[in-house]
Amino acid sequence: MTTTDLHALTGVYAVHALHGDERAAFERHLAECDTCRQEVAEFTATTGRLALAATVTTRPAMREQVLERITTVRQVPPGAAPLERVRRGTRRGRGLARWALAVSVAAAASFGGAAVWQYERAQSARHEAAQAQRHAEDLAGVLAAPDATSRSVKMAGGAGTLVVSADRDQAVFVASGMTAPPRGKVYQLWFADGGKMRSAGLLDPDRGSQAVLMQGAVDGASGVGITVEPAGGSKQPTSAPLALLGMPT
Incomplete structure (x- = not known):
C-alpha cells in the first residue's frame, strides 16, 4: 500500500x-x-x-x-x-x-x-x-472555527492533538492510534488552571482514535493534561500525566 x-x-x-x-x-x-x-x-x-x-x-x-x-x-x-x-x-x-x-x-x-x-x-x-x-x-x-489552533504530542503508542477555538471558548482533543488503557482504567482529560486541574471529560477506552469535545469552557486555562484513571474518572488526577500540552497559539 x-x-x-x-x-x-x-x-x-x-x-x-x-x-x-x-x-x-x-x-x-x-x-x-x-x-x-x-x-x-x-x-x-x-x-x-x-x-x-x-x-x-x-x-x-x-x-x-x-x-x-x-x-x-x-x-x-x-x-x-x-x-x-x-x-x-x-x-x-x-x-x-x-x-x-x-x-x-x-x-x-x-x-x-x-x-x-x-x-x-x-x-x-x-x-x-x-x-x-x-x-x-x-x-x-x-x-x-476560523480561529482554531492546534498542538500535537506523541503518547500512548499514538498521538494526541489539542484543537482550541478562543472565540468559542471551547477545545477538542483528537486521539489517533492510542493503545487501550489497562483494564478497568480510562484516559481522562484535564484543564490546567494555575496550580489546579479541572476535569474535562473521558476518552472512550475501546477506541484508539476519536475526537472528543472537552467538557467545560477553556476559560483561560494554561494547558491540558491526560492521565490514566479508574473507570468512571476521578475528581482529581491520581496518576502522573501521560502528556501535558500548553494551549496552542
Missing part, C-alpha cells in the same frame, strides 16, 4: 470500515500525519451529524390517540366462548362473561401502561438525540 493510498483512507477509517492489517497500517500512518488526523476528526464529527439526521420524531398527538383507542377496542381472552354463546349460557356462562370483562379491563390497563411507558421512552430518546446533536455541532464548530 502506498503513502497516497493511506492519505485517501481518512473517510473510510472515520466510519470504522478498515479492518486487520489495513487498519493497523493506517493507524501507524495517522500517528505521524497531522493532516490525516485533522481529516479523521472532521469526518468523525460529520458522520455523527449525518447519523442524527435520520432521527424520526414521533407526532405529539400519538399518545392521546393510543389512549383514546384503548377504550374502543374489544378485548377477548384466548379460547373464550363467542359473545352470543355467553349470552345464551347459564350462570356459569355469565361468570365467564364477567371473567372475560375483567381480563379485557386488565388488558386495556396493561396496554395503556405500555403506551405511556413507550411515550416516555420516546420523549427521553428525543432529548438524548437533541443533546447528541448539539454536542456534534459544537465539536464540528471547534474543528472548523
